[in-house]
Amino acid sequence: MTDQDKPTALDLPMVDPLPPETRKYFDICVEKLGMIPNVLKANAFDIDKLNAFTTMYNDLMLADSGLTKLEREMIAVVVSSINKCFYCLVAHGAAVRQLSGNPQLGEMLVMNYRVAPLDGRQRAMLDFAAKMTTASAEIEEPDRQALRDAGFSDRDIWDIANVAGFFNMSNRVASATAMVPNPEYHAQHR
Secondary structure (H helix, E strand, O other): OOHHHOOOOOOOOOOOOOOHHHHHHHHHHHHHHOOOOHHHHHHOOOHHHHHHHHHHHHHHHHOOOOOOHHHHHHHHHHHHHHHOOHHHHHHHHHHHHHHHOOHHHHHHHHHOHHHOOOOHHHHHHHHHHHHHHHHHHHOOHHHHHHHHHOOOOHHHHHHHHHHHHHHHHHHHHHHHOOOOOOOHHHHOOO
16 A cells, blocks of 8 residues: 555554455445545554444434434534544535535535525534534533524434534544545535
């Protein structure tokens, strides 16, 4: 693997050979996405860490929720924008473009979600995620009530907080390790 092919600046090669379950998961990624996301390659130096990451990610981003997949990706982008996480902005910006069918929305969320044409529900959700990212200790009952007033249940608020929390963590790991987004993301859904 050349330096250009490395998913991070760290010298942590993938387990070789990959366990059959991991190989199958990576094959599904190639089938559905056309690639193996570098975040998965980066975690594949330790299969237990990879499994923990993918289990949490899949639960937060793909499992049943009162939040749509687009809303969860919007949270990922807004949190990543505030944290200036290059990897997640590129990867999840592509997902917002895909799920919304609106390349302009993806760009607006990457730059400044406040300029995007959002409905009241989306704006309340993203305001909460942004505050969680910049001043989580200042969140109080009126912040949660604003989400309820916008139509979110307490379970939805839990999901918003967990998605925002997950991306705050993964943004920091991606930035600290100089994680590189797959080149394919840049051109997707434009």
